[in-house]
Structures are given as structure tokens and as C-alpha cells.
Amino acid sequence: MSTQHFARRFLLVIPVLLALGGCGTTLYLDKVQGTVGQPPSPAATGTSQVSATNAVIAQDPRSSTSSDRWLRVSRTVATAGGGEYTANFTQNVANAKVGVDLVGFVPSSAPIMMTVHFESGAPQAGIPVMHIDLLPSGKIRIDDSTIAGTFKFDNLIGFFITFNLTGASPTADVLIRGGGEDASLTVSLPAHVTTRGLGRVRIVAPFEGVNAPNGHFFANDIVATKPN
DSSP states (O other), rough: OOHHHHHHHHHHHHHHHHTSSOOOEEEEEOOOOOOOOOOOOOOOOSSSEEOGGGEEEOOOOOOOOOOEEEEEEHHHHHHHOOOOEEEEEEEEOOOOEEEEEEEEETTTTSSSOOEEEEOOTTTSTHHHHHHHHEEEEEEEEEEETTEEBBOOOSSSSSEEEEEEEEEOOOOOEEEEESSOOEEEEEEOOOOTHHHHHEEEEEEOOOOOOTSSSSEEEEEEEEEEEEOO
């Protein structure tokens, strides 16, 4: 990671560290490494999966001379969904807190939707917890119903989510910063999350309709932490 990139990420992650109240257990860590054009190297903590050739390592979208590597997720067929990346935590977290953060980047040359799904892990993998869309219009949408802010294309977009899965009314404190109007709000989660838990993140280029343009977006620095 470049020094400039690290400095920007450090400034973005401060609110998460404060929210989590200090150090904790790393459930997932993928700083996205590997050979350009190939699937990413294994995650440092946890396990990852990608779909075929639609989710591969790419150069830094901001600089062709940078040594930094990113995950590029693409949709190449307008009538189907595109690439998919799944981050599997080392454990499924229930009745506890967990923080998830990652960085996205949507180029103005390919403004397709970027969707991040938060779901339960094994043994009941895939039960929805919450999902966030970065829309081609530049808006940030949560669970298909709430427009929470805006982002800018060709700009780093930081996702910082703190899930409180305790008690009868689980919530997620959402902070997304992407050069536009920050999305900063608390979201109510389904009651089943308290027991079924959170154990994976899926980043996908979803099907948007037959008239949607093909294109791609980028992701990096995917981290999940359970506070002490």
C-alpha cells in the first residue's frame, strides 16, 4: 500500500476505532494481493472466494504506475449478474458486536452498481443481514429503501459499519465517506440476526436489467473485527 493511500485510510478508519473501543479479534483481513488478471491471493485471515474471470486482481485504478493492487469486479453480460467476491469470517458472530470496513472505487468511465451484502456465515450461510448499494446515479442506498448519502466517482469510498447484534433490537451504525454527502445513520436489523449472526460479506456486480451498461468497480482493504 502506498504511503498516501495508507494516510487516507488511517484518517477514514479513526471513527471505527473509536466506535469499537480499542483493539479486538480480527475475523477477516484481506489487503488484496496477487498477480494482475488472476484471482486474488488467499486472505490473511479468513477465507475468500471469487467468481471466475469477473473478479480479478487489477492495477490501482487511480495510477497505472502504482504498485498497489485492487480487486476489480466486472459485469460483462448485460442480461446477467457479474463478478462476485465472498469474504468468509473465521467465525459467525451472534449476540455480540462486530465491525466491518472496506474501501470501494467506482470509475466514472464505468458507473455500474456496486453492492455489498452482509450475511450470516456457516452453518446457516447466506441469511441476509443488510446490504448497501452504490448506485450509478452517485447515491448510496441501504436495503433498497433508504437513500443515505452520495459519493463521487473516481474517489476512494470508505465503508465503516459497526454491527450491534445484542439484545432484541439489533442495529448497524453505518458510516460511508466517498467525497459527497456522507452516509451516517443507524439502521435497524432483522431480529433473527441476534441468533443467526454475521459471518460473511459478499461484494457483487448485480443484475440491473437488460438495458444496464456493462462495466466494473474496485474494492480493497476488507477487514472485520470483533472488539474485546
